[in-house]
Amino acid sequence: MNYDFTEKEFTFFVQLHELMQAFTSANDPEKEDTAAIGQTTRGALAKLAETPYLSLGITPQKDLGLLSLMGAMEVLAALSPSLFLSVEMSTRVFGRSIQTWGNADQKAKWLTPLLAGKLVGAVALSEDALNVENEPLKTTGVKNGDSVVINGNKQYVVNGPIADWLAVAGMLDGKPALFLVEKNTKGLVLENRMATLGYEGTAMAGLRLADCTIPASQVLIPAQGQASLGLLRMWENQVILGASLGLMKAALEAAKNYAKTHKSGGRPVIAYQEVGFKLSEMLTLVQTSQLFAYRAAWIASDNPKEAESMTLCAKVFCTESAEQVASNALQILAGAGFMSGNVAERAYRCAKYGQIAGTSTEIARVKIGDESLGARLS
Amino acid sequence: MDFAFTKEQLMFKKEVIRFAKKEIVPRVQEHDLNKEFDFESFRKLGEFGILGLHFPEELGGGGADVITTVLAGEALGEAGVDGGLTLALGAHTFLCADTLFRHATDAQRKKYIPKLASGEWIGCMGLTEPDAGSDVASMKTTAEKKGDKYVLNGSKIFITNGPIADVAVIYAKTSPELKHAGISAFIVEKGTPGFSSGPNIIKMGVRTSQTSELFLNNCEVPAENLLGKEGDGFNMSMQTVEWDRSALLAPFVGASTYMLKRCAEYAKGREQFGRSIGQFQAIKHKLANIRIFGEAARSLVYRIAWCKDQGRPLNHLEAAVAKLFVGDWSMAPANDAVVLHGGYGYCHEYDMERIFRDSRLAPIGGGTSDIQKMIISKLM
Ligand SMILES: Cc1cc2nc3c(=O)[nH]c(=O)nc-3n(C[C@H](O)[C@H](O)[C@H](O)COP(=O)(O)OP(=O)(O)OC[C@H]3O[C@@H](n4cnc5c(N)ncnc54)[C@H](O)[C@@H]3O)c2cc1C
Ligand SMILES: Cc1cc2nc3c(=O)[nH]c(=O)nc-3n(C[C@H](O)[C@H](O)[C@H](O)COP(=O)(O)OP(=O)(O)OC[C@H]3O[C@@H](n4cnc5c(N)ncnc54)[C@H](O)[C@@H]3O)c2cc1C
Numbered sequence: 095m096n097y098d099f100t101e102k103e104f105t106f107f108v109q110l111h112e113l114m115q116a117f118t119s120a121n122d123p124e125k126e127d128t129a130a131i132g133q134t135t136r137g138a139l140a141k142l143a144e145t146p147y148l149s150l151g152i153t154p155q156k157d158l159g160l161l162s163l164m165g166a167m168e169v170l171a172a173l174s175p176s177l178f179l180s181v182e183m184s185t186r187v188f189g190r191s192i193q194t195w196g197n198a199d200q201k202a203k204w205l206t207p208l209l210a211g212k213l214v215g216a217v218a219l220s221e222d223a224l225n226v227e228n229e230p231l232k233t234t235g236v237k238n239g240d241s242v243v244i245n246g247n248k249q250y251v252v253n254g255p256i257a258d259w260l261a262v263a264g265m266l267d268g269k270p271a272l273f274l275v276e277k278n279t280k281g282l283v284l285e286n287r288m289a290t291l292g293y294e295g296t297a298m299a300g301l302r303l304a305d306c307t308i309p310a311s312q313v314l315i316p317a318q319g320q321a322s323l324g325l326l327r328m329w330e331n332q333v334i335l336g337a338s339l340g341l342m343k344a345a346l347e348a349a350k351n352y353a354k355t356h357k358s359g360g361r362p363v364i365a366y367q368e369v370g371f372k373l374s375e376m377l378t379l380v381q382t383s384q385l386f387a388y389r390a391a392w393i394a395s396d397n398p399k400e401a402e403s404m405t406l407c408a409k410v411f412c413t414e415s416a417e418q419v420a421s422n423a424l425q426i427l428a429g430a431g432f433m434s435g436n437v438a439e440r441a442y443r444c445a446k447y448g449q450i451a452g453t454s455t456e457i458a459r460v461k462i463g464d465e466s467l468g469a470r471l472s
Numbered sequence: 473m474d475f476a477f478t479k480e481q482l483m484f485k486k487e488v489i490r491f492a493k494k495e496i497v498p499r500v501q502e503h504d505l506n507k508e509f510d511f512e513s514f515r516k517l518g519e520f521g522i523l524g525l526h527f528p529e530e531l532g533g534g535g536a537d538v539i540t541t542v543l544a545g546e547a548l549g550e551a552g553v554d555g556g557l558t559l560a561l562g563a564h565t566f567l568c569a570d571t572l573f574r575h576a577t578d579a580q581r582k583k584y585i586p587k588l589a590s591g592e593w594i595g596c597m598g599l600t601e602p603d604a605g606s607d608v609a610s611m612k613t614t615a616e617k618k619g620d621k622y623v624l625n626g627s628k629i630f631i632t633n634g635p636i637a638d639v640a641v642i643y644a645k646t647s648p649e650l651k652h653a654g655i656s657a658f659i660v661e662k663g664t665p666g667f668s669s670g671p672n673i674i675k676m677g678v679r680t681s682q683t684s685e686l687f688l689n690n691c692e693v694p695a696e697n698l699l700g701k702e703g704d705g706f707n708m709s710m711q712t713v714e715w716d717r718s719a720l721l722a723p724f725v726g727a728s729t730y731m732l733k734r735c736a737e738y739a740k741g742r743e744q745f746g747r748s749i750g751q752f753q754a755i756k757h758k759l760a761n762i763r764i765f766g767e768a769a770r771s772l773v774y775r776i777a778w779c780k781d782q783g784r785p786l787n788h789l790e791a792a793v794a795k796l797f798v799g800d801w802s803m804a805p806a807n808d809a810v811v812l813h814g815g816y817g818y819c820h821e822y823d824m825e826r827i828f829r830d831s832r833l834a835p836i837g838g839g840t841s842d843i844q845k846m847i848i849s850k851l852m
Contacts (some may be wrong), residue, residue, distance in 0.1 A: 095539065096474050097775045161473045350852055370849030375800075378793045385771035389475050395474070407764045435620055456753075462763055463756020466736045 097385075099165060102157040111143055111169050116237040117141050123177035123464060124440070128287055131297045132256035135180045135214055143211030146231045148185050152193050164336055170385075171340020172347075175444045176295030178340060183252040183332040184208070186301050188215030190329050191261050191272055195314040195322070204259060204274065206464065216257035217302060218248035230324075233264030233303065235273055240310050242266065244273050244281070244303045252449070254299035262303065263323065266313065274312040281306030292444035308432050316465040320405045328402055331409045331452040332394070335387040338448050345423035345441040349373060352427050363426070372422050379415040386411055403465045406458040413448035413455065420445045475771065477539065485543045491520055492551035500554045503680045504826050507672065508681055509636055513557055518591020522548075523565050527573060532586035542722045542777040546770075549726020552734075552823065555830030556680030558723035559837070563632035563681075564588065566715035568595030571641045571657065571708055575699040580659065584639060596637035598686050599709055605630075606843050608643075608706070609651035613688060615644035615658060620695045622646075622658060624666070624688040634669045634684035638662045642688065643709060646702040655705035659697040666691030677829030710786075716838045717791040718776040721798045724834055725773055727827055728766035728802070731809040734824070735759055736793035738813055749812075758808035765805040769798050789851045796844035800837030806831040 099107070121134045132301040142148050146155045147170075150163040163186075171178040185208065192205045201211040221232055233246025246264055254260070260282070262273040275282050285300040316322030350373055353364035363369045390408035394401040420441035424431035431438045494514045503510045517523050526541045527533025536544075550557050569588040572595075587593040604611040613626025624644050628634075640660045643838060647654035660667050670685035673693075699708060736759060739750035749755050772794040779787060806828045810817040817824045835841040 095476055095774070095778050097778050099473055156631070159473060274723060354852075364852070367845075367849075370846040370852075371842070373852060374792075374796065374845035374848035377789075378796050381793050382768050382772060382797050385775065388473060388770050389767075389771050392473070392475050396474075404767065407760075407767045410760070411764050411768050434844065459757050459760035460753055462760035463750075463753075463758075466732055466759040466763055467756070468736070468752045469739060 099127075099161070099455060100157070100159065103159060103162050103165065106146065106158060106162065107169050110147060110166055111173070113145065114138070114170055114173050114422060117457055118173045118177065119140060122295075123174040126294045128255050128297050131176075131180070131295055132214075133302055134177065134295075135184075135253075135256060136211075138177055138181060139184075139211035139214070141207070141211075142181065148189075148209050148211060151186060152189050152205075157447045160395045160460045161388050161391055164332075164339070164388055167333070167336025168339040171337045172344040173340075174295070175341060175440065176293050177295045178337055179293055179320050179333070180214075180256070180338065183217060183330075184213075184257070185217040186333055187217045187326065187329045188259070188261055191217065191314065191326065194325070195272065195316045199311070200314065209319045213259065214253055214257050216251050216253035216260045217326065217330075218254070218260055218262045219323070219330075220249045222247055222249055231263055231265050231270065233262060235264055235266040235271060235313065237266070237310070238307070241307050242273065242310055242313055243307045244275070244308065247300065248302050248303075249300045250288070250298055251301055252296055252298050254284055254301055254344060255297040260301070261314070262301075263326065266315070270316060271321055272314040272316070273308060273310055274314065275303070275306060279306055279308065290447075292440070292447050324402060327453050328405050331405050332391065333454045335390065335405070335408055335412050337444070338412040339380075339384055339387055341416045341441040341444055341448075342376075342412075342419040345438045346373075346376050346380050348437040349376065349423035349426040352430070369426055372426060376419045379419050383408075383412040383415045403462055406453060406462055409448075409452065410455050410458050410462070413445070416441070416448055417445035442462070477543070479530050481540050481543055484540055484548045488520075488522065488547035489551045491516075491728075492548050492553050495520075496548075496557070497552045500552065500557070500680070501820065501823060502553055504556065505820060507674065507679045509560065509682050510557060513553075514560065514594070515591050517557075517561060518589070523561065523591050524563075524569070524585070524589025527569070527585055527589055531573070531581060532589035536773045538718065538777045538780045539774065540650065542718045545719045545722035546726035546729075548771075549723035549724070552679070552730050553723070554680055554823075554826060555723060555727070555833065556678040559720075559833070560633055560681040562715070563597055566719055567597035567644075568637075568639065568641050570715060571597065571699065571712060572639075572659065574711065575657070575704070575708055576659065577696065580696075584659075588639075588678050593638035594633050594636050596631050596633035596686075597712070598631045598634070598640055598641045598642045598758065600628060600630050602627065602629045602685075606840060609655070611643065611645060611655065612648075613644040614648055615646050615656060615698075617646070617695070618692075619627050621692045622695060622698060624658065624660070624691040624693065626638075626688050628686040630673070630683055631669075631686050632681050633682055635672050635682045635684050637669075640667075640686065641699070642686070643705050644688075647702040648786070650703075652706040653703050655709075656702045657699040657705040657708050658693055660688075660691065660693055663743045664691055664693060677826070677832050678831075686727075696712070711738065713788075713791060713839075714776065714780055714786045714816045717786075717794045718773055719837065721769075721794060721834075723774045724798050724802050724831060725766055725769050727831065728762055728769070728805055730829060731805065731824065732759060732762045732766065734822075735762060735809050735812045738816075738822075742814075755812060758812045761808050762805040765801055769794075769801070772797055782844070788847060792844040792847040792851075795839065796841050798850070799844070802831050802834050 423438035524533035
């Protein structure tokens with residue numbers, strides 16, 4: 095047992111923070127313009143490639159333990175939730191798919207440039223109104239000689255409008271597969287970019303595949319079959335955990351600093367129990383969430399049997415805490431909090447996403463309950 | 473960072489669960505109903521080695537590390553041992569015996585620790601007074617030095633094990649004009665003239681623990697019964713906080729695992745509308761909430777224990793966070809567990825209603841949730 099990061103891990107977090115703080119203050123990653131988002135994401139990936147960040151959780155890193163990824167995610171998400179989501183959906187979800195299911199050629203083609211910060215990826219999993227947890231995928235590939243012809247619709251694809259490559263989940267010969275589709279491939283149609291409540295500096299869109307044809311070498315066949323979709327979800331859930339920690343950290347910091355400096359009745363407002371005690375509850379949720387997310391990440395790498403349910407438990411707790419902490423932060427900042435563009439308001443808007451995306455809070459609770467009743471998860 | 477227990481720690485936890493299920497749990501409900509202390513169970517805890525787990529072997533202890541000691545508490549809760557017995561254990565071992573172990577003279581240690589570790593004697597700790605609860609420094613009990621004796625006067629309230637204790641650690645002011653710095657700690661044995669206890673106070677939960685007032689009426693103790701120096705008392709009481717935030721919280725974590733298992737069993741067996749209620753999402757929702765609470769609380773509690781094993785001074789912020797979380801967030805899952813059992817959950821035959829009542833102490837005893845928030849907001 096050890097509840098501490100090592101000194102080297104701490105140093106890495108500090109360096110990462112400094113590097114990316116400089117970057118985010120020079121390039122506002124919360125801007126809504128799609129072209130700007132593409133540019134900022136690429137710029138950030140190039141910066142991050144100077145550090146071990148992109149490789150964390152994908153290839154083992156000297157001096158950085160298993161949980162450095164969660165710690166580093168928290169740092170980046172606190173600086174910019176939108177940039178974080180763009181980077182992570184590409185690096186950790188797209189990247190881990192290639193790392194886990196790709197052959198040597200495929201890794202050379204996609205993973206190498208990805209880890210060098212030169213490729214933006216996206217994963218297209220969800221389909222219209224259906225949540226993959228409950229219904230089979232409708233997107234299908236059909237073999238045609240050395241090619242595969244894909245048809246289907248996808249919703250809410252993070253990085254859709256800016257990605258170089260999209261990993262599209264679908265069925266091939268009755269089994270789940272990931273189809274790697276390059277942007278501008280004929281038959282791949284991106285819908286209009288979606289306007290969203292939060293993460294407005296992340297580009298999301300639905301997409302259609304109409305007789306979209308790719309070479310068979312661009313297909314990944316996960317060995318785990320149906321369970322591979324669960325794994326994809328779990329990676330997405332871990333990204334959302336990191337996002338929640340970052341949102342909370344930023345919102346708590348902002349509220350705490352304000353409460354210590356803003357005065358009312360001659361005293362800093364933290365001196366009033368209505369404010370100070372709210373901050374105490376927020377800090378309690380933040381610390382509990384941190385340990386919970388770290389422990390879930392540790393179990394995910396140490397004990398695959400428990401990985402899914404612990405990740406779901408942590409996800410429900412951390413995403414609901416994030417909304418509560420952000421809400422209270424906004425409340426403490428009061429009028430200043432209600433103004434657009436401040437950290438608490440942004441965290442408040444972004445927090446809802448965590449409870450919806452990945453495995454939704456409702457489905458997660460049902461699954462956790464199922465497991466308590468003796469059911470095995472995916 | 474890693475969260476692994478050692479194999480030995482996990483094996484020991486299993487052993488404690490097996491022991492408690494066989495030797496203690498069968499009597500829990502009856503004693504709760506009768507509001508009686510279970511002397512037999514307490515003796516068995518002593519025989520098994522749980523009462524003195526962390527004391528050195530030469531004093532009759534088990535020489536265990538803090539994590540193992542905390543695991544034992546979790547194991548008792550997980551086995552279904554009631555909060556009354558685990559509270560009695562906590563007051564005995566951590567609030568009383570540990571204070572003696574740390575601050576008494578060698579001769580006093582040799583006299584008390586083996587007896588307390590075996591369960592031959594029962595210990596208690598008296599800090600709270602009728603008019604001084606959260607505001608400890610306003611205590612009115614005094615200790616006046618007269619020659620080679622101290623004369624204690626005052627009264628204490630809500631003292632766990634008060635009516636059954638053989639020895640007490642009593643906090644009193646040696647300098648009443650001072651606040652925290654005026655507090656000192658004394659060993660007072662049962663039977664000392666002028667020392668008496670009131671009857672067991674009837675409580676909402678933790679009913680097998682015996683709680684009472686203690687009266688000190690010109691109670692004379694030898695000067696060597698002063699623990700440490702005059703004025704050290706407040707710091708001594710703060711040292712027990714480390715145990716309070718780890719070993720005393722662990723049974724609540726264990727109880728959540730117990731509730732989860734019992735609720736799952738019940739949900740599978742109980743049929744309504746032609747199917748087991750476990751098939752309803754509303755039931756799964758409650759099971760999920762119980763599980764999530766337990767997993768969330770667990771790391772907070774073990775973090776305190778781990779830091780203590782590393783020999784670090786207590787991080788008061790983290791300690792208050794653990795206490796506040798277990799205190800305030802344990803209510804909802806306990807409530808879920810009752811409701812999941814429907815009408816049966818409200819009845820004594822099933823132990824969910826007892827766990828619900830027992831867990832109500834978590835945000836009050838050992839410093840209320842408000843006081844934890846006060847500490848956190850000050851340290852922020
Ligand atoms: C901003 C954003 C970004 C996203 N990014 C991506 C992405 O990059 N890639 C990707 O593949 N997907 C992405 N998603 C999709 C996301 O994973 C889905 O929105 C999510 O899985 C929920 O699916 P749904 O919206 O179709 O809701 P539905 O599944 O239709 O659910 C509607 C409501 O019913 C509840 N519900 C549904 N079924 C059950 C059940 N059996 N029991 C109990 N309750 C149930 C749900 O919890 C929800 O409250 C994103 C979503 C958003 C909003
Ligand atoms: C079953 C049980 C066993 C116990 N065992 C022991 C024992 O063995 N030894 C021992 O010494 N004590 C023991 N206690 C006492 C326990 O520690 C006290 O009850 C507790 O510290 C609260 O003190 P109080 O009851 O006097 O409440 P008070 O301090 O009077 O508090 C009343 C209410 O006011 C709130 N409050 C107080 N001050 C503030 C403030 N500054 N800001 C905001 N809110 C505030 C409190 O949170 C509470 O809600 C036990 C109590 C119980 C119920």
